[in-house]
Amino acid sequence: MAQKQEYDVIIVGTGAGGSTMALELTSRGLNVLSLEYGPMVPPHKLMSFENFHDAVRRIPYRELKPWLQGRPEPDWKNGLYYVTKEESNFNTAGEGWHWRRYRLVGGRTKFWNCVSMRMSPRDFRAALDDGYGEPWPITYEDLEPYYDRIEQMAGFCGGTVSHPEVPLGKYQPAQPFRCGEGIAKQAIERLGKRTGNPLLAYLQAPHAIITRELNGRLPCHYCDGCVSGCATASKFDGAQVFLPLAQKTGRYMLRPNAVVAEVLVDPDTGKARGVRYIDRETKLDYEVYAKVVVLSASCIESARILLNSKSRQYPNGLGNSTGNVGRHLVDHIQCVGEGFLPQLYGTETFDTAGYGDGGYIPRFNIPYQKSLGYIRGFGVQTGGGRGVDSRLSGFGADLKKGIKARFMSRITFESFGERLANPDTYVEIDPSGEKDIYGIPIVRIHCRTGENEHKMFRDIQGQLQLMLESCKAEDIAVSPLINEPGWSEHESAACRMGRDPKTSVCNGFGQTHEVKNVFVADSGLFTQSSEKSPTVTIMAMSLRGADYLADEFRQGNL
Ligand SMILES: Cc1cc2nc3c(=O)[nH]c(=O)nc-3n(C[C@H](O)[C@H](O)[C@H](O)COP(=O)(O)OP(=O)(O)OC[C@H]3O[C@@H](n4cnc5c(N)ncnc54)[C@H](O)[C@@H]3O)c2cc1C
Numbered sequence: 001m002a003q004k005q006e007y008d009v010i011i012v013g014t015g016a017g018g019s020t021m022a023l024e025l026t027s028r029g030l031n032v033l034s035l036e037y038g039p040m041v042p043p044h045k046l047m048s049f050e051n052f053h054d055a056v057r058r059i060p061y062r063e064l065k066p067w068l069q070g071r072p073e074p075d076w077k078n079g080l081y082y083v084t085k086e087e088s089n090f091n092t093a094g095e096g097w098h099w100r101r102y103r104l105v106g107g108r109t110k111f112w113n114c115v116s117m118r119m120s121p122r123d124f125r126a127a128l129d130d131g132y133g134e135p136w137p138i139t140y141e142d143l144e145p146y147y148d149r150i151e152q153m154a155g156f157c158g159g160t161v162s163h164p165e166v167p168l169g170k171y172q173p174a175q176p177f178r179c180g181e182g183i184a185k186q187a188i189e190r191l192g193k194r195t196g197n198p199l200l201a202y203l204q205a206p207h208a209i210i211t212r213e214l215n216g217r218l219p220c221h222y223c224d225g226c227v228s229g230c231a232t233a234s235k236f237d238g239a240q241v242f243l244p245l246a247q248k249t250g251r252y253m254l255r256p257n258a259v260v261a262e263v264l265v266d267p268d269t270g271k272a273r274g275v276r277y278i279d280r281e282t283k284l285d286y287e288v289y290a291k292v293v294v295l296s297a298s299c300i301e302s303a304r305i306l307l308n309s310k311s312r313q314y315p316n317g318l319g320n321s322t323g324n325v326g327r328h329l330v331d332h333i334q335c336v337g338e339g340f341l342p343q344l345y346g347t348e349t350f351d352t353a354g355y356g357d358g359g360y361i362p363r364f365n366i367p368y369q370k371s372l373g374y375i376r377g378f379g380v381q382t383g384g385g386r387g388v389d390s391r392l393s394g395f396g397a398d399l400k401k402g403i404k405a406r407f408m409s410r411i412t413f414e415s416f417g418e419r420l421a422n423p424d425t426y427v428e429i430d431p432s433g434e435k436d437i438y439g440i441p442i443v444r445i446h447c448r449t450g451e452n453e454h455k456m457f458r459d460i461q462g463q464l465q466l467m468l469e470s471c472k473a474e475d476i477a478v479s480p481l482i483n484e485p486g487w488s489e490h491e492s493a494a495c496r497m498g499r500d501p502k503t504s505v506c507n508g509f510g511q512t513h514e515v516k517n518v519f520v521a522d523s524g525l526f527t528q529s530s531e532k533s534p535t536v537t538i539m540a541m542s543l544r545g546a547d548y549l550a551d552e553f554r555q556g557n558l
């Protein structure tokens with residue numbers, strides 16, 4: 001009789017958390033199977049070469065039109081890799097939630113913008129300092145060696161200037177500032193002196209991008225195409241950077257198009273024994289078995305899998321006996337300001353515009369925020385370069401000339417601010433019992449924006465306006481309203497870590513308090529989000545969790 005195959009570890013999802021787990025566990029000698037909802041997308045289907053050769057010496061009308069009709073949804077060709085309409089698996093209550101759901105090998109790292117500031121020691125102390133929310137069970141010092149390692153393994157670039165709110169990482173050189181960013185840097189530094197705020201600074205933003213060759217990967221060719229996918233893997237993308245290395249160990253298996261529905265539990269031991277998944281193409285049900293299960297399906301989806309893993313031992317879902325799975329969900333407040341710099345009108349257009357936003361203005365509200373009555377912070381990602389001035393008035397040849405003259409003079413300030421968890425923002429299994437096309441119960445996402453967020457948003461609006469004016473920008477526009485939650489793609493904390501099993505789902509290594517052979521390795525683990533983009537922290541925590549998991553596995557503790 002054929003023996004049932006059992007892996008050491010099954011990892012669900014291959015994005016930032018899952019691909020890091022897979023590489024570290026296979027490197028430590030464990031046999032790993034990754035199950036991934038979406039397909040494998042080959043590099044030639046990614047768009048960074050296309051962008052490079054798609055000259056922008058003229059602006060085609062089809063691109064211009066949506067801008068002139070209002071701020072359009074970005075024209076991301078990667079929409080192909082979202083869930084399909086038929087696969088709809090959530091609804092919302094309260095203020096709504098924008099959940100885009102990329103589904104492919106590599107997850108959202110395929111299309112992320114890869115801005116990668118570390119969290120600071122203050123970020124890990126936030127709840128202890130102001131008394132709001134669950135304290136982190138780990139400190140910056142616990143994570144520091146893993147930040148160091150992940151930045152070097154994946155290849156990150158960044159500046160050389162340290163700031164109290166943004167620890168320096170292990171970086172390759174960053175791209176130089178663009179002209180507009182150079183102008184903004186001088187303006188922001190002058191503003192800092194004028195307002196007497198020593199924290200106001202304009203740094204080179206760290207990115208998960210190589211600017212020098214690394215392990216056979218080509219350095220960035222500055223095509224400005226990161227959110228369309230990087231064909232040369234110069235940007236970190238789990239599918240092109242970590243999974244091939246995991247494969248080389250000979251201990252790695254990847255199963256794409258596998259939609260995981262639940263974690264299976266051994267009725268005798270109460271431990272996980274594997275997972276059940278549905279083949280996305282044939283719709284057939286399968287079970288696969290392992291000694292350990294890691295959920296890296298992203299914040300909301302990992303919570304969904306745990307909540308759907310109901311059994312005699314865990315009638316409320318796995319890891320959920322204290323009702324914390326799905327709770328404490330947060331995302332970032334987003335506010336965008338843009339303008340056009342007259343100093344740069346008439347500049348020739350060119351293709352090698354560079355990656356993402358070159359600048360970062362770290363949190364600077366600490367000296368004055370008490371007077372505005374809110375806690376926590378925001379940072380500002382800032383870039384300069386190509387952009388259509390859709391507020392320019394006029395028509396015909398003159399309008400066209402004006403838009404062309406300003407095309408290279410755009411300056412942007414995009415702020416991300418911390419949201420506080422509140423009892424009205426959470427994920428649950430939809431009480432109506434509705435299921436998706438795979439027969440898996442869907443989720444309902446509840447959301448309410450609190451007063452702290454509104455106060456912070458008003459402060460951000462004012463600060464962005466001031467920054468743009470300090471740069472002497474024209475045609476200034478600042479977001480009038482907070483974006484619908486979910487838009488920032490920085491959702492976190494639905495399976496948070498903590499010391500107390502009554503108030504958290506996992507311990508400081510991502511191991512669920514309730515079932516010792518089930519781990520979470522994605523942004524669901526965050527205890528507080530801070531204002532930083534989350535992914536480098538997801539990867540560092542995943543690396544730390546993998547180290548612990550491998551040690552415990554070897555000692556027979558799982
Ligand atoms: C356009 C864009 C720009 C971004 N820019 C930045 C940035 O500049 N900086 C930053 O820090 N972050 C950025 N992000 C966010 C970043 O991509 C995410 O924080 C990060 O990828 C989350 O990692 P994860 O492992 O939690 O989830 P993901 O990377 O989303 O991976 C989850 C994986 O699980 C799979 N999966 C889901 N459900 C199942 C299931 N039921 N069964 C099997 N597999 C499943 C998914 O297909 C996916 O592959 C951006 C995101 C986008 C979309």
Ligand code: SF4
Nearest residue numbers: 220221223224226230
């Ligand atoms: S990392 Fe560089 S080469 Fe790759 S898509 Fe981004 S800008 Fe282009």
